[in-house]
Amino acid sequence: MKKSIRFLLPTILLLTVALIGFAGLQPSVVQAQDFGSNWTGVYYNNTSLSGAPTVAIIDPTINFNWAAGSPNSATNADNFSVRWTSLENFDAPGTYRFTATVDDGVRVIIDGTTVIDQFNQTGQINAYTADVAIAQGTREIIVEYVEFSGNAAIQFFWEPFNVGTVGPTATPPNTALPPIPPGALTATVIRASVLNTRDAPSLGGNVVGRIIRGETYAVTGRNEDATWFVLQLGGFEAWVYGYYLFINGNEFNPPIRSATSIYGIPPGFNDTGVLIQTNATMRLRQSPNIFSPQTGRITWGAIIPVSARTPAGDWYQVLWKGTIGWVFTGFLDVTQGDINNVPVVNP
Numbered sequence: 001m002k003k004s005i006r007f008l009l010p011t012i013l014l015l016t017v018a019l020i021g022f023a024g025l026q027p028s029v030v031q032a033q034d035f036g037s038n039w040t041g042v043y044y045n046n047t048s049l050s051g052a053p054t055v056a057i058i059d060p061t062i063n064f065n066w067a068a069g070s071p072n073s074a075t076n077a078d079n080f081s082v083r084w085t086s087l088e089n090f091d092a093p094g095t096y097r098f099t100a101t102v103d104d105g106v107r108v109i110i111d112g113t114t115v116i117d118q119f120n121q122t123g124q125i126n127a128y129t130a131d132v133a134i135a136q137g138t139r140e141i142i143v144e145y146v147e148f149s150g151n152a153a154i155q156f157f158w159e160p161f162n163v164g165t166v167g168p169t170a171t172p173p174n175t176a177l178p179p180i181p182p183g184a185l186t187a188t189v190i191r192a193s194v195l196n197t198r199d200a201p202s203l204g205g206n207v208v209g210r211i212i213r214g215e216t217y218a219v220t221g222r223n224e225d226a227t228w229f230v231l232q233l234g235g236f237e238a239w240v241y242g243y244y245l246f247i248n249g250n251e252f253n254p255p256i257r258s259a260t261s262i263y264g265i266p267p268g269f270n271d272t273g274v275l276i277q278t279n280a281t282m283r284l285r286q287s288p289n290i291f292s293p294q295t296g297r298i299t300w301g302a303i304i305p306v307s308a309r310t311p312a313g314d315w316y317q318v319l320w321k322g323t324i325g326w327v328f329t330g331f332l333d334v335t336q337g338d339i340n341n342v343p344v345v346n347p
Contacts, residue, residue: 035061035157036141037300039084043075047146049083059084060301062143062156071152081146084156093136095162101127101155102145108156109142110134122148131161160194177215178234184218185254187229187245197238200275200303201228201259202335208238219247221257230257237262259336260305269319270307274337276316278302282332284325287347288315295325303335308345317345 041059044051054074062084070077090096100106100116103125108116115130145154180186189195193213198205201223211217211233220237221230228239229247239262242251258273265271284296288310298304298320307324308317315326326347 034088034159035063036086036088037061039086039143041082041084043071044081044083045076045079047079047081047148049081049144049146054080062154064152064154066147066152068151077152078147078149080152081144084143084145086141087138088141089138090134090136092160093134094160095131096134096158097161098130098132098158099127099156100129100143101125101153103151103153104148105146106154106156107144109144111139119144119146125153178217178232180216180218180232185247185249186216187219187231187240187242187247188216189213189244190246191244195240195244197231197233197240199238199263201239202275202277202303203241205239205303208236209233211240219254221261222251222254223259224256226251229254230262259303263305263319264322265305265319266322266324269305269324270343272306272337272342274306274339274342275303275335276306276318276332277335278304278327278332280331282327284318284320284323284327286325288317288326290328292326296320296323298327306337306339306342309339309342311344311346313339316342 037060039059039062040056042049042053042056045054055072057072064071066077068077071080071082098108098110098115100108100118102118102121104123105119105121106116106128107114107119108130110132115132116128118126118128143154143156189211190213195211195213196207197209197211199208200206211231217231217233219229220232222228222242227242229242229245229251230237231240258271259275260271260273278298278300281300282298283294284298285292286295298318302320304318304320304327306316306318309315309329314329316329316332318325318327320327
């Protein structure tokens with residue numbers, strides 16, 4: 001096995017979207033494909049997924065570069081295996097391309113059918129793909145991984161390959177190409193075949209459309225460090241991760257836009273500029289207490305703006321899909337802004 005793991009956007013057979021290398025990449029900075037969520041990972045100190053596990057934990061994504069180290073304090077650095085299981089919802093039926101990039105072996109099972117079977121492979125980084133017909137609804141996905149010796153890494157995701165539409169829960173439509181004002185700074189999609197656009201500068205933002213490789217749009221804003229850009233799409237604006245774009249000028253020239261600038265803040269909601277992300281499925285409540293009526297269900301990984309907080313800091317007033325309500329802070333992370341600047345209220 002090689003002593004280091006580096007793969008700089010490899011062109012892999014049948015892949016139309018460039019992979020981001022494991023080296024130096026945090027799991028939160030990933031491409032626009034779907035990495036799933038809430039994976040139950042069961043780790044074993046053997047290569048056969050047998051016996052008593054060393055630990056069982058929830059992994060947000062399967063996107064790891066352990067190099068020569070161990071996955072956790074209870075698991076060996078070599079000769080270990082992991083089984084991840086998740087229930088994932090597919091809104092639209094069709095063919096999806098599943099990709100597992102690993103060092104060493106991997107097996108992928110969807111609803112009891114093995115679609116990738118390379119569990120006993122050894123050596124350097126290899127990428128395996130499978131095009132699978134998926135019915136609409138919830139599917140069980142199991143990813144089994146084995147590390148024999150040397151470096152260890154795995155990345156798993158899927159993307160629509162030939163997906164139809166099914167009523168109101170269809171895959172977001174391709175965005176129509178709008179006119180570009182003369183002299184406007186533009187962005188062209190170069191590193192993805194299909195790229196999601198979002199309502200916030202984060203992979204936790206809601207998907208509001210799709211743009212295609214080779215399409216060009218006017219840039220109307222950016223975040224502070226010019227890693228996300230606001231593009232003028234067909235009749236609306238959306239955030240797009242800059243890694244996948246070619247900017248035809250200085251990417252720091254567009255104006256800095258608030259993360260909530262296209263979120264759709266209703267009248268009466270105090271936009272403090274603070275955003276939070278959920279680490280679980282959360283109940284939205286009418287008032288900041290557990291006995292208050294539930295007014296919504298916030299999905300795991302959602303990015304939502306904060307307008308107020310309780311004196312004890314245990315509840316935040318937020319906006320979720322047009323509804324203002326309160327959410328308990330035990331499973332939240334602040335992703336932008338300073339929560340100490342959010343006004344305190346006594347509801």
